[in-house]
Amino acid sequence: MTRAIASGHDQDVKARLAELDAEILDAGVTHFTAREVTRLRKAPGTVYAIPPLTLWDRMVRTLRDVAEPLRAAYGGPLRVLNGYRSSDYNAAVGGSKGSRHLYFEALDITASNMEKLRALVAEMYLTRVTEPIGVGFYRGNIHVDIGYRRRHWGSMAARSLDEARERLRDGDTQPIDVGENDCA
């Protein structure tokens, strides 16, 4: 069901990407695109994997409820390193068998100021306690997903969450200087 085809040459893939972009925009998501969340970055060339239609709502939710709010709080571009992974691709890049990337509901993101992004993700995780949000904290990127179950992991998780707890305990609700919002 999954097809990964070099874009730019394949009209069918282009059409599916346009359809997904329309759904993303319909959800009010303006800073992320279908190409960003379907590209197989470690594959040779520019290759997109189009997930089954039944999974599209999951990525739309992740973008609307997690990525876009983070982007707004961060006040600058977030770069998507990984979105969807087909099962072949997931195996090839050493992804875990139950990876939420397989279900088109996970993103690995990075930003120029990782310290700030980690702090924002940690606060989001700690303040949205009833939501099934997954967060993986690493030095170079952060994994986020929503819709599966609540959990956290990663080499930077303990430190990031401890610091956020400290800030929240201090009652400082605006602890992070988000700077100029460069939305355009």
Ligand SMILES: [Zn+2]
């Ligand atoms: Zn991930």
